[in-house]
Amino acid sequence: MKERRQHPRIPVTVKVTYVENGRNEVFFSEDLSEGGLFLKSDNPPFVGTVLDLQISIPNVDQLLEIKGDVMWRLEGRGCGVRFFKVTAEKRKLIRNYLTSVVAA
Numbered sequence: 001m002k003e004r005r006q007h008p009r010i011p012v013t014v015k016v017t018y019v020e021n022g023r024n025e026v027f028f029s030e031d032l033s034e035g036g037l038f039l040k041s042d043n044p045p046f047v048g049t050v051l052d053l054q055i056s057i058p059n060v061d062q063l064l065e066i067k068g069d070v071m072w073r074l075e076g077r078g079c080g081v082r083f084f085k086v087t088a089e090k091r092k093l094i095r096n097y098l099t100s101v102v103a104a
């Protein structure tokens with residue numbers, strides 16, 4: 001299968017929060033890129049679901065609020081989320097974090 005991602009995913013764990021059923025739910029990523037992430041969840045949201053994510057990046061003071069849509073899901077494991085409408089500033093914060101992880 002041809003890889004369609006524009007940005008390589010780096011295996012990192014970051015805290016990800018989104019509102020589900022009126023409650024803030026906390027999850028963790030399995031990997032992250034400038035364009036999306038894999039969200040670990042026993043009961044992941046369905047394909048096509050739009051998520052208002054809050055991503056906690058180490059050494060960044062603010063939560064990154066990013067919209068994402070669920071592109072695929074594995075029941076009992078998690079889902080692949082593609083970011084959209086990401087500002088250049090937020091993309092740069094993610095890029096700088098991932099660069100520091102790869103360099104370490």
